[in-house]
Amino acid sequence: MDVLDKKILDMLKINARESFATIGKEVGLSAPAIGKRVRQMEDEGIIEGYALKVNHEKLGIETKAYITLVIHREQRATPGVQKRIQAMEEVQSCDRITGDDCLCVLGYFRNNKHLISFLEKIGEYGTSKTSIILEV
Structure with a gap:
């Protein structure tokens, strides 16, 4: 190159x-x-693909957030927690990370009420911390 x-x-x-x-x-x-x-x-695999950039606000997305999740000890033995979370429609990315947290999720939500509903849904897997994105 x-x-x-x-x-x-x-x-x-x-x-x-x-x-x-x-x-x-x-x-x-x-x-x-x-x-x-x-x-x-x-x-050569340098270019892996091409992506589409979408204006999410025009699609009704008002809230974007990073959510870190500490998976409950009993859930850690259950295979596929990351894949189950990744498959949720709100999730844009779900990465395993180092440190005290296990996963970092980027999620897009219609509004804060939708975000709260999502947090309740993933609460079965662990304890979350949420940072709402104010500006990109």
């Missing part, structure tokens, strides 16, 4: 749908040369 590949990646991070022609003008290569480099980065 060279400096041009890094510039291409930087542009794709900003807009994954940017045309190869536009990227090529910026870095001084032809569109086919950009396409070849992008395909090579995909084949």
Whole structure:
């Protein structure tokens, strides 16, 4: 991977749908040369995929929160707690973490009442701490 590949990646991070022609003008290569480099980065696993960015407020999401969870000792022996939480519709990500907490969940909620309902639902797995996201 060279400096041009890094510039291409930087542009794709900003807009994954940017045309190869536009990227090529910026870095001084032809569109086919950009396409070849992008395909090579995909084949090498450097580019793993492309994501969709959604305006959640327009979909009625008013509350976003990070929730850390200390899983109850008796639940720790139960396989799949993380997968069950990850499968909940509100959960955007669910990561195992180090420290006193076991999981860190990013959740999107219609409102605070919906958040409270979610916290009650995951309460069967452990004790949670919630930080509401004020601004991204």
